[in-house]
Amino acid sequence: AVVSTQSTGRIRRSVDTGPLQQPCEDVFLPAIFSEISTALLNNSLHHRGEWTHRRWNQGWDYPETMPLEEVGLSEAWSWFSKDYIPSMVDKKFSGFKTWGTPINSFGMRLKSGTEPTDSLEGKGVVTVLLPLEIGPGTQLVFNDICVFTPKLGDVVIFPSRFTHRVRFVPPKEGQFVTIASFYNEK
Numbered sequence: 302a303v304v305s306t307q308s309t310g311r312i313r314r315s316v317d318t319g320p321l322q323q324p325c326e327d328v329f330l331p332a333i334f335s336e337i338s339t340a341l342l343n344n345s346l347h348h349r350g351e352w353t354h355r356r357w358n359q360g361w362d363y364p365e366t367m368p369l370e371e372v373g374l375s376e377a378w379s380w381f382s383k384d385y386i387p388s389m390v391d392k393k394f395s396g397f398k399t400w401g402t403p404i405n406s407f408g409m410r411l412k413s414g415t416e417p418t419d420s421l422e423g424k425g426v427v428t429v430l431l432p433l434e435i436g437p438g439t440q441l442v443f444n445d446i447c448v449f450t451p452k453l454g455d456v457v458i459f460p461s462r463f464t465h466r467v468r469f470v471p472p473k474e475g476q477f478v479t480i481a482s483f484y485n486e487k
Contacts, residue, residue, distance in 0.1 A: 314341030326446030329420055330455040333385075334431065341454045343433035345372045346408040353357070359394050364418055364469070367408040367469065369480070378406055378480065383391055386458070387485060392461025394460055403429070403482035411469050411477045413438075419468040428467070430457040432479045433475075443467055 319415065321437040322330040334342075349372035352365040382403055404425055411418065413436060430441075432451045442448050444466055451457050459465045461483065471477060 305336070316447065323476070324449040325443045325459075327394065328443055328447070328457065328459040329389070329450045329453060330457055332452070332454050333456050336453055339431070339433045341481065342374065342431070343366075343419045345374055346410075346433065348476060350375060350408070352408075352410055364415065365410040367414075369406050369408065372408070374408075374480075378403075378482070382406075382482065382484075386429060387426070389458060390484070393458070394427065404485050406462045406480065406482040408433075409479050409481050411439075413472045413474045413476065417442075417468050417470045419466055425461050425485050427484040428457075428459055428461040428465075429482045429484070430479045432477070434476060434478035436475025436477055438470070438473035439477040440470040441467055442470060449483075 323396055324330060326383075334397060350365050351371070352369045354365050369378055379402060386403075430451070432453060432455065436451065439448055440448050443459070445468075459467070469477065
């Protein structure tokens with residue numbers, strides 16, 4: 302399994318007591334995953350599946366993506382989603398109640414030399430990102446105001462749609478790889 306029993310215990314303890322950063326209004330960064338866990342997840346994306354570039358029904362042009370089912374990560378991510386995300390959303394975003402299972406989850410890769418993208422706008426009421434590889438110069442820009450670079454192990458949680466547009470600025474070298482999930486209201 303990608304997440305071992307020992308890792309699962311560490312994740313649960315961190316979820317309950319870990320530090321919670323807030324780099325922008327309504328953007329939270331609980332430090333949950335260890336460097337080893339992110340490396341295992343990143344390795345699974347790079348060596349088990351195939352990256353594709355496609356346009357979605359809404360007409361948005363996504364960076365390269367990979368369904369988590371394709372690389373055997375959907376079950377591990379589903380566990381994390383059901384165990385952690387709804388309670389975090391209930392505590393931090395009053396008025397939002399999410400399902401424990403995301404409506405869509407996938408790996409996303411943005412290589413250096415590509416254009417910035419804001420194609421995740423409008424997918425669900427809450428978006429969750431887990432950065433697995435962060436090349437130098439990678440930035441997340443919220444509402445053209447707040448700019449920051451997440452760290453490995455941080456889970457980026459924010460309300461989506463109209464309140465928090467996010468733009469991904471690609472790294473100057475290397476790549477930015479993340480797991481992205483969208484959650485709808487109950």
